Amino acid sequence: MSETIAVIGGGPAGLEAARGLAELGGSVVLIEKENFLGGTPIRENYAALTPHLESAEVAMGRMIDAVREQPGVEVLLEHTVTACAGDAPEFRLTVSGPGGEREIECGGIIVATGFEHFDPGRETQMYGYYEHPDVLALQDLEAMLKEHNVVRPSTGLPPERICFVQCVGSRDRQIGNEYCSKVCCGVASKEAIEVRQQLPDCKVFIFYIDMRMYGYWENQIYWPAQEEYHVQYVKGIITEVLKKGDKLLVRGEDTTMGRPMEVPMDMVILSVGMEPSAGTRSMSRILGIEPNKYGFIEVLNPPLDTVSTSRRGIWACGASLGPADLEDCASSGAAAAMKALAFVRRKTVAVG
């Protein structure tokens, strides 16, 4: 039987798992569907990471280099897992890539296939993401911030007024995404800070239900956004975004004032939540591991075992488990690596 561990997904969690396994002397095959490593932060052109505002490309670059430097890691780019046969500790994964199909024998599998940004077209509220060029999502603004080119797509000119709408696709019983996506309050506040840094004359608003910046983010992002960068937080749910003249009319309820509000904006940024990625959904099917009711991978014994799936020999980490920040990804990636390596080694010892 093989002691190789297959890590499916080369984003933050998968990279941490792969590096950790290799550093401990394990043998790893890292399977990634894109032709680059780094996952969503790289694919979606994230500018700076929350909360320290380090460049996403630089930070992920370090993780990628660390994996590339390990002799025990075989990286398969542009590959996807199409079938899984056998049982732990003798899995046979079929992977498909540019060179054709190949079978990988492995003793354990770590799923790190991550999340997808919620598509605002699915939402019940009328935000007009597909109707108005100036309505964007968090990751769209990340891409512009990275380029240092935040402009209104309709005019190509910098905005004078920009707002964020929180909880789009999260905390929503109507569409079934009843959970909080954890990072959007922090990310929106971080992006708000970046906009104020790049466009000092632009007014920035955040419309929220609750502001959730737990732990150290309180003082790393929440207060600086207000005290240093004068981001304006307004408690109230936004229901519609319509066009009025050459501006956008943002309509909703101002909870503090107890009345409806209508405010003109140049750009609206929807703080879209996290949903399981297509990869996470297909891995749960192909590997036969139970998803939870939202489609993320179900963990067997929460909260103290954060990575064991319903199937022996298979673990999951990162945002494939649910909304996660980067610290979660690094931590669960490492936890999965530890458990997977212990499992395959125990098996080898037992057989020997």
Next chain:
Amino acid sequence: MPIPVEALLKKKEHFERGPHDRRSEDFHHELFELEEQGEWIVQRAPEPIVPVNTKFGNVKKVPKAHLWHHKSCGQCGHIPGYSTSIFWVMRKLGYDYTDPRDQTSCTAWNYYASATSNAAAQAAVAIRNFATAYESGFFPLIHCGTSYGHYKEVREELLKHPELRAQVREIMGKLNKPMVMPEEIVHYSEWFYALKDEIAAKQVRDFSGIAATVHPACHYYKLVEGDAIYDADVYGGQRTAIVTGVAEALGAEVRNYSTWFDCCGFGFRHILVQRDFTRSFATLRKIERMKEEADPDVVLTHDTGCVTTLDKSQFAAMAHGRNVGVPVMSEAQFAALAMGAHPYKVCQLHWHSADYRPLLEKMGIDWEAAWAEFQQDLKRLEAGEKQYLTWDDVG
């Protein structure tokens, strides 16, 4: 990998609803299952059918012919040209129908005015009308948006609550009527949308110079929101396509305004007991915004209450010097005018409050001559030649 603005815009060009959108459940599964279990008869939509898309991707069947006209109390009572136009267009397109004398009100007026009875009574009224249609062999077509939204809700309640079905079954037993639920609950504006190309083919008046704003009825698309027509070619599939689809097919220019999703303000309860609220809403939030931002020649909508309040609230605001004064009508009357209908004998615009004459002039209609013709017909009635005008008199 820098992303230019063009790439972002391209990404947002087209929205496709994924298979895992939990709200794509199709109520038809439960509908037919209950039929198999003997709970009710599902009246099938008769051929010929036009399939249309609804909000979450399910296909809805709109029958073209063999329709049982479930009329609107408010239309027949206050906007008779609305009903007449629906019948007139259907006759012109050559589709058979029946205009039943034994239909009852849906009683949703009651419900929305907070004066209603109880769920079983409301549901029984609906099933009774459906059973009557079924017995006639014709398929129900609902004229009023409120009836339509209410019936959709009744369907949901009956699908989900066996105890309610049992209560209604008992009532139907006493009335000696079967338990019937139609395969689809179809609003007349869905029929107009489905047949918009056939209507446009019979257009004789040029509407290319007409600018319209559209008011979509809350009771059409906000109640049981999945069952409403959405079309990728209209508003990119992001807003409901009825009325706009028809107006565009007739060559009119549909203009946008910032309170598109707002209710007209009719309100049922408050139009009775707090009418200033209704009038303020209709004129300040809808009509004034439309005039300011879009300056339309006509406001088009597709529900009895919406036509009523948007049209008939304007005089009160005008007395206060507000920026109002734009004609309001249903897309049925608009389509009828496009097809050459008489503005008074068919569309009965003399029942409308806001001045429609400039619009008729823009459409190339000599309303003075039309009015004279109508007066002639009225003289014949006064002379006792007949009791009321019939289809023979309208052409």
